[in-house]
Amino acid sequence: MSTSSAARPLVTWAPLAAAIIVLLPALAAAQEPVASFEQLNTRLKVGDTVWVTDAQGREVKGQITELHDASITLAERTFAAADVGRVRLRVNDSVLTGTLIGLATGVAAGAAVLGQGDTDPSAGGIVGAALLFGGVGAAVGAGIDGMVHGKRDVYRAAGASSSARLSIAPVVTPRTKGLALVYSF
16 A cells, blocks of 8 residues: 555655754854844843953953943953953753754654655554654754853954854856855954
8 A cells, every 4th residue: 555645745845844943943043143232231141151352352251240231340350342342152052952853853754764665654653653763863952952062142343353154155157066165264
């Protein structure tokens, strides 16, 4: 017995849905830094640990003790807005989000694999595939999120240099096909 026509759209869209589920958190996390120093209070609060880079390029790590529209104070040192080139905040990714994304991706992959067969899967086969693929996906997602720690720019002064950037763009001409890589710092 072949797979029903109603199940085919799920199989076709399952890999696309899995890719979207995996990419959405990355898009949400890619928040741009605030446009002005006065907006820092929308991203930071007293007690946060931050890295402040001054106008001379020196970086100071500390806990925020005061945050005003025109200055930020870390322990004993106060930085005026005009003297701040960049402020970064430590980012810890929740293991729960990675687990849930991995679970959803694994279940979608299991559905895609089941849909490739020539017979209709039994209820036990569907549950087994969901548990197996979902469990593996959840474990991989939790492992990846457990390793993600980093710093995210929350403020960058106009004209201040940011970290290195890598851009990748496709190149397609009648005679050439490939990728253009641009690295700037």
